[in-house]
Each structure stands twice: as C-alpha cells, then as structure tokens.
Amino acid sequence: MLPFRFDYHDLPGEALALQGEVRAFLAETLKDYPEVKRARNWSRFDADFSQKLAAQGWIGLTWPKQYGGQERSALERYVLLEELLSAGAPVAAHWIGDRQSGPLLLRFGTQEQRDTYLPKIVSGEAFFCIGMSEPDSGSDLASVRTKAEPVDGGYVVNGTKLWTSNAWQCHFMIGLFRTPTQEEGRHAGLSQFLVDLSGDGITRRPITDQTGGREFTEVVFEDAFVPATALVGKEGDGWGQVMSELAFERSGPERYLSSLRLVLKTMDRIGPDPTEEQAVVIGRIIAQLYTMRRMSLSVAGMLEAGENPNLEAAVVKDLGAVFEQGIPQIAHDLFGDDVDPDSDDDFEAVMAYLTQGSVSFSLRGGTREILRGIIARGLGLR
Amino acid sequence: MSETRNLLEETANKVFEECVTQDVRDAAEEGAWQQAAWATTETSGLTRAFAEEEAVAWEDAYVLFRAAGAHRVPFPFSETLIAGWLLKSAGLDVPEGPITIVVANDADATLSRVPWGRDAAFLVVARGQQVQLFEKSQITAAPGKNMAREPRDTVEVSGTPMAEKGFETASDVARHLGALARSAQMAGALGWMLSTSVEYANDRVQFGRALGKFQAIQQQLAVLSTEAAAADHAAMVAFTAMGEILPETRIAVAKVRAGEAAGRAAAIAHQVHGAIGFTREHALHTATRRLWSWRAEFGAERYWADKLGRAALAQGSEQLWPTLARA
C-alpha cells in the first residue's frame, strides 16, 4: 500500500566488529574534544582528524582495493558514519569526497581520474566540495549559468558558485557547468568537471553564517582554464549524473543525527530522576530517533543489495530534518533560558549553536519542499 | 520479504476484502456481532496463526495485524491472535472461536474496556502473574465502546477459570502484546488512509484541476506518507524481534511512533478530503476514528514514552547511543 519499501535490515557481524573498533578509536582520539565542537559534527572541517581516519583505512571503505579502498560492505560504511556522527567527530574535510565525489568517479570517471584522485581521497590528501548552487540557482538547479566553453585542450570557465561548503579549504570541486549543446530542454548541456581549485582565475571567499561558522564559500571563475581531462563522464550528461549522486547525498545517517548533541545535553540537564513530563519528552525523542535509525539502516541495506532507494532516501531525509529541527524547540520548552553561544556550560553552547544552525537542515541537500515534491511524485501525484 | 509473509498478506487481504465490507463495518458499529465475517475469517485459518503446533513466525504475522488494520476489521481478530499466543506460551490449549484479552491487576474485580467482551467466546485475563481463561457463560458484560464504536466492555467473570497457569509477568506481557498489535493495526490503517487520500486527491477537481495537482496538497500528502512509512517500519522492526523475550524497547517505540503518526496523518487526511470526509457516509472515519482510539489503547504515547525516557535518563546520556544502536 505504501509506495516505499523499507525492508528490515540488521547489522551483520563484520559491521558490529567495526562498530567496536570505531568507538574505541573515537573515545581515544576525541578524548578532550569539546561538546560545542561536537555539535558541529559534519560541518566541521579538520584535516588532521580526517588524516587520522585515513590512517585507519576508514575513508573510501567500500572502494576497490586497487584505489586504496577496503572493499567492505555498505553496511560497514553505514556503521562507521553512524559512529562518527553520534560522537560528533569533525568529518567535513573528507566527507564529500568519501560520500559523493569518490563514488561519482567510480561510476563515471575515466581510468586516469580514478587512478589519480581516489587514492588521494583515501589517504586524506584530497578534499572535495560540491559546486552546484549559484546566486540565481538554488532549488532550480537546472538553471545554473556557470559556463564551460571548449577551447584548445580543454575549457574556459566563467561564472559563480555559491554556498559551496568548505570550498575555501578544499582542493577540488566537482562543478556542474553549462557546455554547448544542440539539444533542447533545460537538462541538456550540463556537464560535470573535476576542478583543481588552486588554478588561475578561481577566487574563493568564505562567507560567515549566522552561527559564526565559515563553511559557505563563494567561488568565482574568471576565464579559468580546466583541461579536457577534467570532464567527468560525458559532456552533456551532467544532469543524469548529478541526480544519481544525490541518492548518495540524501541517504546517510547525517540526515537525522545532527541534533543528537542537544538531545544528550538535555538529558544531562534533566538528570537521572526526571519528572513525568521530562521523561515523556525524552521518551518521544527516543522513539523518533530509534525509528529514524532503523529506516536509515534499511536504506543502507538496500544500497548494499544493489537497489535504488531514491524515494526512501527522500523520506528519511524529510523525516530526519523535521525531527532534528524539533529538538531545539523541545529543549526551549523544557528550560526556556536565554543561552550564550560562548558559554562554558555545554548545554548552553550546544543549544545556542543548534537553535541557530538547525534551520539549515531542511535547506542543504535539497529543501524540504523539493524533497516532498519528490515524494509526491512517488505517490503518483505529479 | 519472505514468501510466507507474501502469501499470508495476500490471503488476509483476500479474506478481509471479501468479508469486511462497509456494510459489515456499519452494522458492527451499531453493536451487531458480525458472525458471518468472523466465520469466513476463522475458516481461512488466519485466526489460528499462533495456535497450532507449527506457529507462524512473528515477523511474518506482522502482515496479518497490518491487514486487519488496513481493512478496519470489526471483530477481535488481533485479540484472538495475541490471546492465543499468550495461552500457548503459558502452556495452555487455545480454544476455537473469538477470544478477547484484557490486562488486569490481582485485585481487579471488574475488568474494564474489554474488546468485544460481550461477543467473544473466550476471555483471557492476564492478571498479575497468571494467565486465566474464561468462557462466555462466565462473562457478564456491560456494554461500552471506543471512539470508533468498537465494543470495549466492562466485564465481570464468575466461577473459577476453565484453565489457569502461572506465567511470569503475564499482565506486563499482555500489555506489550496489545501495544504491538495496535501498532501494526495503526500502520495498516495509515497505509489505507494514504491510498484513499491520494485517490481522492486525484479524482476531486477544483479550479479546473485535480486537487492532487496543487502543490499545497502534494506536500501535505507527502507528509502523510512519511508518517505512515515511519509507523510501518517501527512496527515491523518490533515484530521482527518478537520471541520468548519481549523486545520491550522496540514495542514501546512502535506504539509511540504509530500514535504520533496517527495524530498527524489523520489531520492531513481529513483536510485533504474536505467536507465529504467529515460525513458518516464516507469511509474515511473508519480509519481516523480507529486511529484515535487505538493510539490510546494498551498504553498511549505518554505511557510508553515515559518508560523509554525514564530508562534512558537513569542510564545517562553517554549510554543513549550505544543502547539505541543495539536495541
């Protein structure tokens, strides 16, 4: 009756073994890591930390050994991500390469691209960002205007990418640009390029967000030359490639664990002897959290089985964002104090950050409205 | 999905489609016992899924409860199943016929809100640490009902039980079984409500367009579908871990999650249906009123959330994630 499939999946033994290893590693590595930084989670860029993970072999975990990967299962990768996120590890530096750019290259990249970049992602030496959004193109991604014009030996790029997470600290961007085409239609003439951001004609400017974070970046291309070898996949196939990439982007556990820190700090504040009201509030959160986790695990299981849980990923992301965004409201209703973002009190600092930060959770990676549009299509309404 | 499960679901849907018509539901609401529908279901063998030597596995039986919810079955189908499981687990024989079940304390003289107490051939009382079986002639039922007008009677029993067995925490087990059953029934009702609402939105035309073409309606129905999906998965997850040891956390989660979904989803379904959905004639209320009732039965959200919350807070925040990732 439901147009979705959420099969039951449990973690296999290997995944449970890895869970223990990752926990032990994080307990040690993040021993003195402050709560308010943990709250930033996968927004926090820390090249050192990513290199430590790389040393464990935990970047590109599922990729072929020939590129430095471990050929482990999607469920093992799922467990790794879950543990990193629930501990609030600063994973932003390698996150995009591991989640999106690497898999994209594995699917559509040339042999040379794979040989060159995958081992560097795995070793924590190449950090990637996603150049899709522009000043005039957000939800309506197909309207992007940044142009790549063919010239001798490659292309010349002009235009501006905006909101590109951590581009100012990354080495490479997978950019979506317009290329010449005879075909009609808004989805025609889009191509993906792997751009070395240190190149001439590329200016990067970090943009401070309302939490004080500096993740956003504006990337301006002025007659920037990219070699022909930078084209990913086929010229003109960018739209289809991007859509398949979004499935990776939307299905992970990062879509419901972003407010976990505030749940934990709220629990600490309540303490072991709650009133009935407090116990009920925490119990409801747990019911949501546990259900989200099972649904997320189900999506991972379907990915492992080689299925295409695009619609299911949209469901999890939408439910997850509603859940995550509800947490600051709940904490406010319980305690209601004005909080100082720079407070030494963990609850205060985490509460301040997540109240301000959680509004972005239903924007990044496809807005709530866009996701619900995808779900509505799945229901046969569009 | 296992083959058994597919087969069970197909059978259940076929049986219920045939015997549970809107007329049958209407008549049941007036208080009339639906013998023909019960008999058809019993003949199919579905009511004895847990009663025989070769019992159906819980993870497969999930679809039976869900189908009963989807078809808004107006007789104690779920109750017969869980009562049967409890009897059998306590080492007692499971009689034929409709069985109902109630959770009671040792001292309770009257048993309240017994589903179909007046109609059931047998009553299982999970009283403290005892499982007791009574037959119809021992039952005096004062009629009562829930919001969906399903019989929820106040019952007194006379004489000694036909059968009785000590069973560790019978009343606690029965409450979990009831919550589990209602979670799956709610998932079924939510699924039906989603299909019905989508269908309605595609048919009904306003401003020259099907309602379903309006983005505001699409977005609402998308939310309804995500709520239904969450309730469904939470229930399935709980059923999958059922066995001799109750998956208490999973059951509590399923009941809370389904209850929350019920509230949100029913509101959306009614909004999408407009006035017609507010009538007695339209079938929408056969789901929404049941959802509002079922979310309250065998422990409402606050009952189960309180348990979950207390356990987690007693353990402390450091244990929350490891506990959830294991549950």
Ligand SMILES: Cc1cc2nc3c(=O)[nH]c(=O)nc-3n(C[C@H](O)[C@H](O)[C@H](O)COP(=O)(O)OP(=O)(O)OC[C@H]3O[C@@H](n4cnc5c(N)ncnc54)[C@H](O)[C@@H]3O)c2cc1C
């Ligand atoms: C923290 C964060 C990190 C990000 N990182 C990246 C990144 O690394 N790379 C990158 O390329 N982009 C990134 N983005 C950009 C993100 O993809 C866009 O914000 C998103 O696609 C929405 O675009 P917009 O902000 O221009 O809003 P708009 O598209 O202008 O939308 C504004 C509002 O209108 C709604 N809306 C728009 N169109 C419709 C419609 N057809 N029907 C109904 N409602 C509609 C939207 O849902 C939204 O609520 C990031 C954004 C955030 C917040």
